Amino acid sequence: MEPLNPLPSGITTRYATFNGINCHFLEASPTPATHEAPSNVEKAPLIVVLHGFPELAYSERKLLVPLAQAGYYVVAPDQRGLGRTFNIDETAPDSRTPFEEDLSPFRMINLVKDVLSLIHVLGYDHASAVVGHDFGSSLAGFCALIRPDIFRSVVMMSTPFPGAPSLPLESSSGPPSLGSMAARLQNQLAALTPPRKHYTMYYSTPDANKDMLDAPQGLPSFFRDYLYAKSGQWQGNSPHPLPSASATHLAELPHYYIMLRDQTMPEAVRGVQGKHEGCPAWLSEQELTVYVNEYSRRGFQAGLNWYRCATDPQWYSDLQIFAGKRITVPAMFISGEKDWGTYQNPGVAELMKEKICEKMDDEDFVLIEGAGHWVQQENSDAVVKHILRFLGKVEEVLSNE
CATH class of the missing domain: 3.40.50.1820 (Alpha/Beta hydrolase fold, catalytic domain)
Incomplete structure (x- = not known):
């Protein structure tokens, strides 16, 4: 290797x-x-x-x-x-x-x-x-x-x-974990106009791995899009505290967190760079190739399993x-x-x-x-x-x- x-x-x-x-x-x-x-x-x-x-x-x-x-x-x-x-x-x-x-x-x-x-x-x-x-x-x-x-x-x-x-018998002492919050709000997010879903629930599905490996823009472009969308370079990122964990307030999050219900992640981030399709300033094409080569060989499923464990109580109840x-x-x-x-x-x-x-x-x-x-x-x-x-x-x- x-x-x-x-x-x-x-x-x-x-x-x-x-x-x-x-x-x-x-x-x-x-x-x-x-x-x-x-x-x-x-x-x-x-x-x-x-x-x-x-x-x-x-x-x-x-x-x-x-x-x-x-x-x-x-x-x-x-x-x-x-x-x-x-x-x-x-x-x-x-x-x-x-x-x-x-x-x-x-x-x-x-x-x-x-x-x-x-x-x-x-x-x-x-x-x-x-x-x-x-x-x-x-x-x-x-x-x-x-x-x-x-x-x-x-x-x-x-x-x-x-x-x-x-x-289970305790009253909650604070906000739930991200995975349990996402699972609890599935129906409310789906009822929004347009219908939405939480990215952790999408990452917990059987299709997420194949969706990303077979991204329509190609795996290198998917990585560029995804890394750019969540970086400080994308002008759409203006974070602020949300008033609550309601579906309505969560819908203020960017499309890579609260996705359209029928979108894949490659579709959600496609085109965020507009005409600037190169790597972000902090990542060279040669460095990007490391990610592409390693994930094309191994796939995304092992990392996606983290989200499956976080959204299914049987895998985090021991905590x-x-x-x-x-x-x-x-x-x-x-x-x-x-x-x-x-x-x-x-x-x-x-x-x-x-x-x-x-x-x-x-x-x-x-x-x-x-x-x-x-x-x-x-x-x-x-x-x-x-x-x-x-x-x-x-x-x-x-x-x-």
Whole structure:
């Protein structure tokens, strides 16, 4: 298999086997000596970076070397079933994940186990920080919520963390998860004029994978359209808090979140660039080709399974054992100023700041000017600056305890 190209100098790739998968990950170390000798990387504090959808470990490439230059050993795995991570009963990452009824490998508890297992095989007993973007933000939040002894701090990007689901007999203490909200509002969204649907419900359907692989504009153009639509470059992105999670208010969200009922995602984002059909300014054609090649080979289904687990209670009910539990380690949230993801689940950003995260200072809720949903790629310098400021503060607090 061809190496990932272009990959910034200072990043290498490796595999580790655990929890039923051969996990491919990118890594960067503080010095060439530790970079060449993985047995020595334990001398540097560990940061684990988790990608979202439709992304890869490659999506975090701009963060790894700057964080390593600040003294950290940084790893970013291709998550289960995506990129170059494959099941141990496969010989190589060439097969596509089928649409199956058993989603247990993709439920949140097992994904947290994947991250814990990675830390263990790297020879660490804890991570100084877990950093997650998009769906990776939710996973990072649950890592910190469930195992604060392992994950000493957490940085969540672009998707606010709503906490664990409530027990069935409890009255709700705040906004529901994005998936449960989408499932609850299906009929109301369908009753709007024109009829609409929530993108997470679309991503939970058997057709979504094929729709995107066989996008009418072609897979490269679909990726360009999708990345552009959710970036700070699209003029249609002017995010603001929504008054409520009613279907009427959710209809204010862009078409890539609240879709027309009969649209596919490629149809929803097609043409957003108008006459400017090239890549966004922060992504080269060569970098785009990495996404196209990896997803054309593996398909989208493994990532789509995250949404299926989020919209079907049978796959997230085990998280109810953590109902009411808070994140007790220092926490930070970073998003783009032009990212609707901050507000797509009304009230959750406020809930995260005021209740779910016990140690999230006002200065650590950061909206980066001009950036959209792909904040760690659109303005990686600002993201790195804020992460390092946050980690410096965390280290100072820990040293005084």
